[in-house]
Amino acid sequence: MSSHAHAGGSTVHAPMAEPSGFIRKYIFSVDHKVIGIQYFLLALTAVVIGIVLSLLMRFHLVWPNATLPFVSGGQMSQEQYLALVTMHGTIMVFFVLTTAPQGGFGNYFLPIQIGAPDMAFPRLNMLSFWVTFLAFVSIIAAFIVPGGAPISGWTGYTPLSGLGEITGPGEGWGQTLWIVSISLFCLASLLGALNFIATTIDLRAPGMSLMRLPLTVWGWFVTAILGLLAFGVLLAGGILLLLDRSAGTSFFIPAGLVVNDQLQAHSGGSPILWQHLFWFFGHPEVYIAILPGMGVASHILSTFARKPVYGYRAMAYAICAIGFLGFMVWGHHMFVSGMSPYSGFAFSVLTMSIGVPSAIKTFNWLGTLWGGKIQFKSPMLFALGFVSLFVSGGLSGLFLAQPAVDNMLHATYYVVAHFHLVMGVAAIFGIFAATYFWFPKMFGRMMSEPLGKIHFWFTFVGAYCIFMPMHFIGIAGGIRRYADASAVGFLAHLQPVHQFMTIAAFVTGFAQLFFLFNFFYSLKFGPKASKNPWNATTLEWDTDSPPPIDNFGGHYPSVYRGPYEFSVPGAVDDFIPQWVEPSQVARAK
Amino acid sequence: MRIRKRNSGSAATPALLSLIIVVLVAVTVYVFASNLPWAVRPAPITSVGAEIDHQYDLTLAVAGTVFILSQLGLALVIFKFRDHGQKAHFTRGSNTLEAIWTTATIVLFLGLGLMGHKAWAEVRFTPAAPDAIQVEVTGNQFVFNFRYPGPDGKFGKLDPKQISASTGNPLGIDANDPAGKDDIVVPTLTVPVNHEVNLLIRSQDVIHNFYVRELRIQQDAMPGMVVPLHFTANAIGQYEVVCTQLCGLGHSRMHSYLNVVSDADYEAFLKQQAAGQ
Numbered sequence: 001m002s003s004h005a006h007a008g009g010s011t012v013h014a015p016m017a018e019p020s021g022f023i024r025k026y027i028f029s030v031d032h033k034v035i036g037i038q039y040f041l042l043a044l045t046a047v048v049i050g051i052v053l054s055l056l057m058r059f060h061l062v063w064p065n066a067t068l069p070f071v072s073g074g075q076m077s078q079e080q081y082l083a084l085v086t087m088h089g090t091i092m093v094f095f096v097l098t099t100a101p102q103g104g105f106g107n108y109f110l111p112i113q114i115g116a117p118d119m120a121f122p123r124l125n126m127l128s129f130w131v132t133f134l135a136f137v138s139i140i141a142a143f144i145v146p147g148g149a150p151i152s153g154w155t156g157y158t159p160l161s162g163l164g165e166i167t168g169p170g171e172g173w174g175q176t177l178w179i180v181s182i183s184l185f186c187l188a189s190l191l192g193a194l195n196f197i198a199t200t201i202d203l204r205a206p207g208m209s210l211m212r213l214p215l216t217v218w219g220w221f222v223t224a225i226l227g228l229l230a231f232g233v234l235l236a237g238g239i240l241l242l243l244d245r246s247a248g249t250s251f252f253i254p255a256g257l258v259v260n261d262q263l264q265a266h267s268g269g270s271p272i273l274w275q276h277l278f279w280f281f282g283h284p285e286v287y288i289a290i291l292p293g294m295g296v297a298s299h300i301l302s303t304f305a306r307k308p309v310y311g312y313r314a315m316a317y318a319i320c321a322i323g324f325l326g327f328m329v330w331g332h333h334m335f336v337s338g339m340s341p342y343s344g345f346a347f348s349v350l351t352m353s354i355g356v357p358s359a360i361k362t363f364n365w366l367g368t369l370w371g372g373k374i375q376f377k378s379p380m381l382f383a384l385g386f387v388s389l390f391v392s393g394g395l396s397g398l399f400l401a402q403p404a405v406d407n408m409l410h411a412t413y414y415v416v417a418h419f420h421l422v423m424g425v426a427a428i429f430g431i432f433a434a435t436y437f438w439f440p441k442m443f444g445r446m447m448s449e450p451l452g453k454i455h456f457w458f459t460f461v462g463a464y465c466i467f468m469p470m471h472f473i474g475i476a477g478g479i480r481r482y483a484d485a486s487a488v489g490f491l492a493h494l495q496p497v498h499q500f501m502t503i504a505a506f507v508t509g510f511a512q513l514f515f516l517f518n519f520f521y522s523l524k525f526g527p528k529a530s531k532n533p534w535n536a537t538t539l540e541w542d543t544d545s546p547p548p549i550d551n552f553g554g555h556y557p558s559v560y561r562g563p564y565e566f567s568v569p570g571a572v573d574d575f576i577p578q579w580v581e582p583s584q585v586a587r588a589k
Numbered sequence: 590m591r592i593r594k595r596n597s598g599s600a601a602t603p604a605l606l607s608l609i610i611v612v613l614v615a616v617t618v619y620v621f622a623s624n625l626p627w628a629v630r631p632a633p634i635t636s637v638g639a640e641i642d643h644q645y646d647l648t649l650a651v652a653g654t655v656f657i658l659s660q661l662g663l664a665l666v667i668f669k670f671r672d673h674g675q676k677a678h679f680t681r682g683s684n685t686l687e688a689i690w691t692t693a694t695i696v697l698f699l700g701l702g703l704m705g706h707k708a709w710a711e712v713r714f715t716p717a718a719p720d721a722i723q724v725e726v727t728g729n730q731f732v733f734n735f736r737y738p739g740p741d742g743k744f745g746k747l748d749p750k751q752i753s754a755s756t757g758n759p760l761g762i763d764a765n766d767p768a769g770k771d772d773i774v775v776p777t778l779t780v781p782v783n784h785e786v787n788l789l790i791r792s793q794d795v796i797h798n799f800y801v802r803e804l805r806i807q808q809d810a811m812p813g814m815v816v817p818l819h820f821t822a823n824a825i826g827q828y829e830v831v832c833t834q835l836c837g838l839g840h841s842r843m844h845s846y847l848n849v850v851s852d853a854d855y856e857a858f859l860k861q862q863a864a865g866q
Contacts (some may be wrong), residue, residue, distance in 0.1 A: 078840075153835045157834075159795045257793065258749050263752075311683075336809050338811040352699055356698060372666075381602070405648060482840065568679060
């Protein structure tokens with residue numbers, strides 16, 4: 001299949017035959033588009049579960065003594081709350097923020113945007129998805145095993161996670177399944193990353209030089225490189241942690257620990273080693289979640305402002321710089337861990353410097369909008385929301401990047417507010433923007449604009465109502481991962497703010513029904529989409545909606561220009577697609 | 590030139606979005622500036638804490654300015670450049686502006702970061718003075734224990750095999766070590782005002798954390814390590830000690846107090862505890 005891509009300019013081949021049979025076509029498909037939709041639907045399932053878990057947490061924080069019908073014993077216990085914390089974080093980070101932007105949209109659109117008929121390794125692609133699916137089954141199974149879901153947080157810090165059920169409920173089977181799940185996820189993501197990198201390097205259409213790649217492709221490409229280097233480290237860490245738990249090794253456990261009056265038979269390990277391994281993955285993971293969103297935001301801002309991306313090269317280099325620096329800052333999660341304070345200094349300087357490419361991106365997004373002719377369709381609204389949320393969430397990083405200031409804010413709700421805005425909500429806005437933007441291409445129908453706008457207003461205002469006050473709670477010393485605030489005197493007066501946030505969370509959570517309804521209703525009843533409903537310029541708009549099995553129906557496009565040729569002086573139309581030969585561009589007389 | 594249908598959108602959407610962003614900026618600035626009770630930290634009780642506050646305020650000024658300018662800038666372009674039938678202005682960017690902007694952010698962010706290291710260095714690079722009062726802090730699920738070396742000035746050896754909370758030896762002080770006979774173990778931390786205190790922070794089981802808001806300091810209690818942390822409290826009073834590192838189902842109940850007392854009260858505290866050992 002991949003040989004087609006090398007076949008030269010706009011050549012025409014016999015169209016590829018679609019596989020017959022439901023299972024080959026929709027379940028064990030090797031078509032990157034079907035696999036992309038599978039990833040997307042997996043993420044959609046996961047995000048619904050993740051939101052429900054977060055609403056239960058918000059409910060418990062405000063009404064800890066309420067009787068809940070589905071909780072054994074009626075009232076939620078401390079360990080049940082901590083299980084929610086752990087599972088919400090794990091499901092959202094891995095199965096939503098990593099799965100939807102990269103596995104979903106990256107899989108679907110990277111090959112089409114570079115003019116390839118599929119991924120470089122279609123069977124490997126299928127394997128990646130199904131291993132990810134197994135990982136998801138494993139994490140969900142943690143809810144129903146004896147002892148329940150793990151309580152050690154999405155970071156799984158050992159020895160809490162490494163000594164078995166003696167350290168607490170959920171630390172038996174639940175924790176084991178958690179480790180199995182993230183290890184499988186790492187394996188799947190490694191395979192996926194290899195595929196993305198090979199595809200981007202080898203399968204670009206004639207004329208698609210690196211500096212003509214859509215910024216979305218830059219985002220997915222650099223994300224894949226991050227994934228290749230980061231997931232392997234967590235995979236190794238996960239295996240070592242599993243061995244500590246089940247084979248009596250002591251990679252992460254020092255001598256002389258006494259839990260529950262019982263001396264533990266481990267010696268020689270270091271719990272801080274797990275933190276290094278975890279965050280060596282965990283910080284790049286933040287960029288794995290956000291870089292595709294940055295690509296999507298740039299792409300959509302340019303399309304709906306009818307202007308080229310301002311400073312395209314600077315944007316592409318900034319993505320690379322963020323990816324590169326992203327590997328050198330993991331220690332800023334560990335300022336108070338007992339790590340050498342001199343390391344803290346180095347990690348701090350490197351972390352502050354990551355603000356520079358982030359600021360370049362923000363500057364260029366505003367530059368792209370400046371002088372534009374902005375059309376406020378749903379994808380554009382979410383892309384604009386992305387910019388606002390990314391700025392708000394990114395700036396609080398300036399505080400946390402300084403170890404001295406981190407000394408007072410570490411492990412408070414300030415951190416929770418920071419990472420939710422910048423990698424949670426901003427990345428989700430990137431996913432929503434991508435969904436509204438590409439839905440017509442993926443499913444051949446348009447989504448409803450009015451419903452999209454209502455969804456945006458509720459989500460944008462709601463997200464700020466939830467996460468802006470959270471900063472204030474953190475400054476006042478509100479500590480994260482507390483199931484109940486009653487034991488600490490200084491937390492009591494923060495409860496009214498928690499109440500406000502909980503109400504905002506419920507309103508915002510229920511507003512997502514507008515999206516779900518719009519999605520499924522439009523799938524069946526939306527107006528038919530044309531080939532290029534947004535008058536956009538990149539290759540996915542050169543093919544049918546939805547695209548045929550080989551993406552371009554036996555025709556392989558050539559590329560003649562950069563990806564964002566909007567409002568070019570002298571041209572009749574306000575966009576010149578990448579695939580149009582220079583002689584075919586209509587010029588004003 | 591071909592006549593194109595004028596398909597400019599309504600001004601309502603950009604106007605509403607700009608308005609929301611302006612309100613967001615106004616409310617955020619108001620809350621930060623007006624010291625509402627649930628958005629303030631207590632006054633620091635160390636000089637380092639005051640320095641950290643100073644650095645925090647400086648960072649707030651920088652981040653706040655960037656926040657206000659960029660959000661209002663976004664609101665402005667959203668409204669000003671809405672589609673009202675105009676032509677988009679074609680540009681691919683400006684290398685000069687990129688260079689100026691990049692240089693400015695490098696200077697601003699790195700300068701801010703470097704300035705913030707004075708407070709960090711004072712807490713963490715310099716060890717405590719030799720005459721600082723030594724107190725060992727031990728976390729276990731879900732309590733803090735504080736150990737003073739007693740009149741001999743020496744901590745007794747610890748033996749994990751001898752740990753037994755029920756017989757009054759929660760830390761496992763070695764019964765065969767004479768230095769341990771006079772050690773004082775208490776559930777709250779009492780220190781004299783204006784004396785340097787050096788905490789030796791450790792854990793018996795999982796990772797815990799020692800955090801006092803008024804000290805502006807937190808430090809993980811990392812199993813297998815003893816991490817020193819020093820401070821000089823300058824205000825008499827009682828302050829809450831909490832654990833900020835997820836340590837199990839009782840995490841939110843792991844709680845103690847820091848009592849900063851006069852020299853006389855501190856001597857009385859030591860005498861009373863020594864008598865009780």
